[in-house]
Amino acid sequence: MADFHISARALAEYVYRSGSIETGIGAASAMAEGTKAHQFVQKRYKEGDQKEVPLRISIQYEDIDFIIDGRCDGLLLEDGQLVIDEIKSTSLNLDTIEVDSYPVHWAQAKCYAYIVAAEQGIGQIGVRITYVQRATYEQKHFNRIFSINELQQFIQQLLIDFAPYAKLTISLMERRTETAQKLAFPFPAYRPGQKPLAGSVYRTINEGGNLFVNAPTGIGKTISTLFPAIKAMGEGNIGHIFYITARTTTRKAAEQALALMASKGLHVTSVSLTAKEKTCFNEEHGCQPGNCAFAAGYYDRINGAVLNILENGTFLNREKIETYARKHRVCPFEFSLDLAYLADVVICDYNYIYDPRVSLKRLFDEKKKRAALLVDEAHNLPDRARDMFSASLEKSLFLTVKRGYKSANRELGKAASKVNQFFIDARKRLSGERECLLEELPEGLVETVREFVGEAEKQLAAESASEEMLLDAYFNAQNFLKAEMVADERFAVYTTVNHGEVSIKLFCLDPSELLRKTGKGFRAKVFFSGTLVPPDYFREMLGGVEGDPFLSVSSPFDTSQTDVFIQALSTRYRDRERSYNRIADTIRMLLDERPGNYFCFFPSYQFMEKVVNILEPGNEVEYIIQQSNMGEEERDEFLSHFRTRGNNSLVGFAVLGGIFSEGIDLPGDSLNGVVIVGPGIPQISFERDLLKKFYSSTGRNGYDYAYTFPGMVKVLQAGGRLIRSETDTGTILLIDDRFLQQKYMSLFPDEWEPFTIIE
The missing domain is CATH 3.90.320 (Lambda Exonuclease; Chain A)
Incomplete structure (x- = not known):
């Protein structure tokens, strides 16, 4: 029984x-x-x-x-x-x-x-x-x-x-356990470094706790973490795996790893969660039961939809979920969440676990004790977490509600007006400054925002179709109240005036404690990336504690596979005008001496455009340029140029830290070299300087925490696009004199040494 x-x-x-x-x-x-x-x-x-x-x-x-x-x-x-x-x-x-x-x-x-x-x-x-x-x-x-x-x-x-x-899920669970126990590593042999990584992940899941892993890009981290987690599931040590990542490309890598193991006999139920706005069948009208046939009567049809999709396969990616959602006329996003509740493996974005605004607590909290959390590309999580835990109020939203409901709902209009008054007062305090740091939230603001939320809820509950302006203000207020509930000495409060818009922001300076609390309860958490350097910085930023194991996997690739050059040229803002022509000359020289496919990464679109305008494509060179806000199809088309190499050299110009500097795989002759201009230092800003001051006040090196380490992560990620297998070879060119400073060189991977300095 x-x-x-x-x-x-x-x-x-x-x-x-x-x-x-x-x-x-x-x-x-x-x-x-x-x-x-x-x-x-x-x-x-x-x-x-x-x-x-x-x-x-x-x-x-x-x-x-x-x-x-x-x-x-x-x-x-x-x-x-x-x-x-x-x-x-x-x-x-x-x-x-x-x-x-x-x-x-x-x-x-x-x-x-x-x-x-x-x-x-x-x-x-x-x-x-x-x-x-x-x-x-x-x-x-x-x-x-x-x-x-x-x-x-x-x-x-x-x-x-x-x-x-119940019978279907029991059957699926029995097959999962049996096939997971029998599953062998799905490749003929482990790559160097993969076996110790897999062993460490397996031990961590069995014993519980945290594991931090820095492993070279291209080693095969996805299969090296998912495989031992599946084996631990087969042994009954865990019942669920949450594989979280920041990018679509790494989500697909996890799906491919599961598909590979399925081809070797594994039978698990996996669900990939996709953002609601990407899957919505009713974009024109939005999620209103009266306007959406997929939302109306959803719960009358969902049980049949769940049984039907599970009876016809358990690899539930976006395409399959959307197919069955259309068949049963159910909302694809809500359908995916219902499927995730019963899945063995859930592949999703960081926000499903950590973002208080997404709040799927019932879904995940019930499963935490018997679940492993695998955090891919974990170097992205600290900055993403700052965004998740921060929140701001915007004046224009409440002014619009005040005007729109002044007559229709006097109490709601009055509540919006009271919030709006705080912005008027804030603008007076700025005295011509764009930003102003406050010691604390203005007295009475939180209570006034709560009052607005209460009046907005009454109105929204009474409306047959919710007004978009009221919804925007409502969610803005709710997000702010959620942030206020967790805000402590690790937060800063400031007001901003920008093109007439006034905002009051609760800015999370240090997300580590909230990451620790939010992740508490999982049996095991494994944070892995090719760029978790320096180790102590990331262990701290990701909510670890002293004593949590940190595994650094040596590169399986020979140093002879990569030629690294450094051009000691200043790309600092004050020197950029003098650098454009020299950088263009260096790129031309590289293409002349070593024809092939290259990515050139720049610190900004403006910097990139200045150099591109100097370069003129010849008969033997093709240039393609990253545009801002590229969609998935445009990104795939951009990368397709590298995969269909002709006789000419190809140079892809892109922004450092953007969609092409991490999470893409161009093995073999698809990519022959990478040029990186500048050490990736984030642009000086009010918020970055707040971070610098905060970490300096707590005894750390504030500049490194706010600028150096985040910048070098971008550089290392971009350089990691080059060598993806034991047979890949290529050239890395680093352009900036700061790369010769010990602070920056200490963060280089071993395979970047020795390097050659060029004029």
Whole structure:
């Protein structure tokens, strides 16, 4: 008999959740648990009443032992009768909620009631649904009494409806375990460095904890981390793998690694999550049930869609998810999230794990204890995390709402006006300056923003189709409040005036503690990249602690495969005008002496354009230039020039740190050399200087933390595009005199030495 563990809430939702996707304001118009609302109700329980009561029961049905558990909000004793209290918070007017408005809430509460009644051997039990209005804490109660026989029949029918899904997932799990145990490394042999990497990942997952890995680009880090994680899954040490990455190209690499293992017999369920805006079938009208056939009635069709797609394969990438989403007329993004809840392997962006604005906590928190988190290209995470944890308020949004709702909703217009006044005051304080650092948030701002959110929720809940301007302001306010909740001494507050727009920003200076807290609970976390240098900097920035192991894998590639040259030329801003012609001459010389395919990386579009304008393509040289905001198709077309090499040399001009300087693979003669202009130092800015001052105040080298290390990561990533296998050869040319300073040379990979200095 197979065991199947499920929460009472998940069981109730699978069978009873129905209707349309409630979008626009997320939980504002949907029933959801609210901690403060729960506590408000629970504080008024009588002596002897219990709150947050853990419950668990085992029920056998059709050769499956269903283990159902949960935590009921309240277990009360009223007039000698036990009563289950299930609390739900809402921003809706309670007058709109009737006793049977939400059958799924009754289903969840009845599961708890059956567990208690069966455990205590009582013939009947009361069930209460308590709805709490978030803004006012007004309550509305619905009460029913059920006999043990009624509840038993109810649970039996739940399991009958749920059993097909349970049987399918049990079958998939058994095949996953069996095939993972039998799986061998999917290549004839390990590359040098791959076996110790795979072994370290396997040990970390089995023992738990963190592992930081710096391994050369091209070594095969994706298969070297996924394979041992799959083996650990086969041994039962973990039940799930989250492979997170910042780029589409590295997501595809993970998909290819899983496909390779599948071709060797592995059978796992994998889901790739794609951003909502990229998959939406209804871009013109947006996510409104009244305007989108894929959102309307979503929950009436989703169970059939899930069963159907899983019966026809378990490698669920974007294309397959969209195919079945169209077939069953369900929202592809929400469909992918529902599939991710049951997947063995989830491939997704960093934000699904770390970004408080995405907040899929229920999806991931339930699985963390038995999950491994594999963080690809981890050098990108610190800056991405700063963006995730930071938030700003923008004046124009609230001014627009103030004007738009001045007559239609006076309370909402008034709330928007009060927020707008803070920007007016902030602009006065600037006195002609563009930015102004504040000691703390303006007094009363947070309360005023909360007031606006409350009024906006009421309006959005009442609107049949949400106004875009109100939604934008609402989400802007919500994101700010989420940031304010975690802001501490590692944050700065400043105001900005830019082209008439006034903003107040909570800027996350140091994301390490929030990364540590957000990632807490995973059995194991593996952070890996080809450029985690220096080690102590990245271990700290990624939320590690002293003593966490750091593995540096030696390059499997011979130093003879790469010729490295350094031209000691200043590319500093003050010297750039004098450098353009010399850089152009050097590129011409390189192409004359070593024809082939090259990438030339520059610190900015403007710098790149200045040099390109000096160069003139000849009969034997073709130039292609990166444009800003290139889409996936344009990027693929750009790279296709390298893969179809003709007789002429090809030079691709691109921006350092952009879409072509990492995450792309051009093996063999597709790429013969890389030219890197400048050490990648980020442009001096108000925020970068805030970082420098912050880290200097904490005893670190502020300039290195804010400028040097982030810049050199870009350089190392760009250089890593060249050698992708044991047979690749090529040339790296570094143009800047700072590359000869010890601070920068100490960050070079071993294979970049020795190098040759040129005039």
